[in-house]
Amino acid sequence: MTENSSWKDRLFGGLGKTSSRLTENLSGLVTKAKLDEATLDDIEDALIMSDLGPATAASIREKLAVERFEKGLSEHAVKEIIQREIAAILEPVAIPLEIDAFPRPQVILVIGVNGSGKTTTIAKLANLFLEQDYGVMLAAGDTFRAAAIGQLKIWAERLGVPIISGPQGGDSASIVYEGVKQATATGIDVLIVDTAGRLQNRSELMDELDKIRRVLGRLNPAAPHNVVLVLDATTGQNALSQIEVFRDVAKVTGLVMTKLDGTARGGVLVAAAKQFGLPIHAIGIGETVEDLRPFKAEDLAAAIAGIEQ
Numbered sequence: 001m002t003e004n005s006s007w008k009d010r011l012f013g014g015l016g017k018t019s020s021r022l023t024e025n026l027s028g029l030v031t032k033a034k035l036d037e038a039t040l041d042d043i044e045d046a047l048i049m050s051d052l053g054p055a056t057a058a059s060i061r062e063k064l065a066v067e068r069f070e071k072g073l074s075e076h077a078v079k080e081i082i083q084r085e086i087a088a089i090l091e092p093v094a095i096p097l098e099i100d101a102f103p104r105p106q107v108i109l110v111i112g113v114n115g116s117g118k119t120t121t122i123a124k125l126a127n128l129f130l131e132q133d134y135g136v137m138l139a140a141g142d143t144f145r146a147a148a149i150g151q152l153k154i155w156a157e158r159l160g161v162p163i164i165s166g167p168q169g170g171d172s173a174s175i176v177y178e179g180v181k182q183a184t185a186t187g188i189d190v191l192i193v194d195t196a197g198r199l200q201n202r203s204e205l206m207d208e209l210d211k212i213r214r215v216l217g218r219l220n221p222a223a224p225h226n227v228v229l230v231l232d233a234t235t236g237q238n239a240l241s242q243i244e245v246f247r248d249v250a251k252v253t254g255l256v257m258t259k260l261d262g263t264a265r266g267g268v269l270v271a272a273a274k275q276f277g278l279p280i281h282a283i284g285i286g287e288t289v290e291d292l293r294p295f296k297a298e299d300l301a302a303a304i305a306g307i308e309q
C-alpha cells in the first residue's frame, strides 16, 4: 500500500463519525418521490445540524433546488451534490504550509488554546518539514506552563531536532530571539515557535505576541512568516469563535484543524473555510506524527459526505 493510499484510508476512517452523523441527519429526508420545498428546508436544517454552517447549508440547498427540484432524489445524489459543494469551498483554502527560499530561518508561530493539540501539531509540522529535508528547530515560547515546555522537549528528542527553551514563567520573546539567533548560526531552515494561547486575557496575549514580533523584526523584518492557529474540531462551533478572536489579535495567516478523527463535528472545517477563507494548511486525524497531512479538497469532501472512493 502506498503512503498516499494509506493516508486516504485513514482520512476516510477518521472522518467516519462526521460522515455518519451527516447520513443520520439526512436519513428519512430523501425518501419522497419528488423534491419539494419542505424537503429542501429539512435538508438545509440537517446540514446545519451537521456543523457545516448556515452559509454552506444554504448554498447546498440552492444547488439541490436547481438540479433536483420536483425530480426524484436518492441519498447518493444528495451526497454527490454535498461533496461537490464542499470541495468547491475547500479547494481555494487547501494550501499546504510551504516555506520561502529566503530568508532562512523561516519563522512559524503556532498559537491555539490549551488542549487544542498545539504541541502535537508542532511535532507533526516539524515531521512534515523533516520529510522535505529541511533543518528544523523548535522554540518553547509557551512558558506559561512547565508541562508545555516538557512535552515539546520530548517531541524534539523523538524527532531529533534542536529545541530552545527557558524556565517556566520566562520571557517568550527572549526564547524566540535566541531561537532565531541559533537557527541562523546553524543554518536551520524552519523555526517553529510554540506560543502561549491564553484567550482568557486578550490584551496579555496581544502584548506577548507584539513583543515577539518586535524582537523578531529586529533580526528578520519579514518574521514571523506564518502564524498558524491550531483548532480542535471536537469543540465544534466554538472553533469558529476562536478563529474570529485570534485572527485579529494574532494576525493569523493559516489554520490547522486537529482531532477530526475524534468527533462527529468535522463539518465545522467547512464552516470555517466558508466563513473566513483563511488557508487551511493541514488536518490532524490521530496522535502520531504521521497523522497530520495537507489534504486534497476533493478527498476530504468525499470523506465528510461519506462517499466511498
Ligand SMILES: Nc1nc2c(ncn2[C@@H]2O[C@H](COP(=O)(O)OP(=O)(O)OP(=O)(O)O)[C@@H](O)[C@H]2O)c(=O)[nH]1
Pocket: 112, 113, 114, 115, 116, 117, 118, 119, 120, 121, 147, 148, 151, 258, 259, 260, 261, 262, 283, 284, 285, 286, 287, 291
Ligand atoms: N485523536 C487525536 N488526538 C489528537 C490530535 N492532535 C492532538 N491530539 C491529542 O490531544 C491531546 C492534547 O494535545 P496537545 O498537543 O498536548 O495539546 P496542546 O494544545 O499543546 O495542549 P496543552 O499541552 O494542554 O496546552 C493529546 O492527548 C494529543 O495526543 C488529533 O489529530 N487526533
